[in-house]
């Protein structure tokens with residue numbers, strides 16, 4: 001087996017104090033090879049975002065191990081190294097862009113902080129890569145559509161030349177018609193750059209579109225790992241997973257029915 005680029009082992013996360021303590025992530029473990037796309041799926045509240053936040057270093061109050069290239073990461077992610085290698089894309093492009101920052105500034109700031117050269121050229125290149133004309137650098141977030149904003153958010157992550165993107169429901173705040181555009185952008189960029197993805201979603205169609213392997217979460221645990229092919233063929237082992245897949249298919253069919 002090829003060596004994992006990202007490995008999570010025995011991850012446990014709890015919130016609250018004493019009697020109010022709530023064990024949200026329970027013994028979660030998985031590994032992702034370089035260039036692979038791994039999806040975590042489960043219903044709202046099952047702990048998906050909490051897993052991503054622990055990996056990203058946004059919550060250092062966890063037990064367990066997070067390894068990058070077999071190196072265990074300190075809980076407080078010190079130094080710029082980790083941030084350059086692992087970038088996160090959040091669910092809501094409206095919330096994740098500062099309303100008074102022009103696209104130019106959004107993209108230039110990380111370059112300045114990390115001392116990149118050729119800054120103007122890098123901004124032009126990344127805008128083109130996410131399907132925006134370089135003139136978009138002079139726009140403010142309110143001058144962009146939801147899909148264009150999410151493209152800028154993806155550009156901000158890519159401009160750091162990371163190896164891994166942590167994607168938290170990257171399309172769920174977007175209109176259905178725009179969701180496919182952003183998913184196609186993510187799969188294209190993944191191929192072009194050889195990126196590794198960890199994608200979190202409650203939507204099996206989104207996960208199966210992007211990911212090769214999928215972890216099904218329920219109540220804070222990964223109860224089953226599947227390939228996307230097994231998902232497409234309805235080959236889940238666990239009853240819960242089968243019900244989840246059936247519900248996703250029924251929901252997709254209902255949406256298609258609404259659209260006609």
Ligand SMILES: Nc1ncnc2c1ncn2[C@@H]1O[C@H](COP(=O)(O)OP(=O)(O)OP(=O)(O)O)[C@@H](O)[C@H]1O
Pocket residue numbers: 015016024042043044045046047048049050051202
């Ligand atoms: N900072 C926090 N303090 C207290 N409880 C939290 C905190 N963050 C998350 N939780 C709780 O942990 C549980 C899991 O939340 P999480 O956001 O990880 O779920 P999720 O599967 O990503 O759901 P969703 O898709 O709705 O975001 C929920 O019950 C949530 O209320």
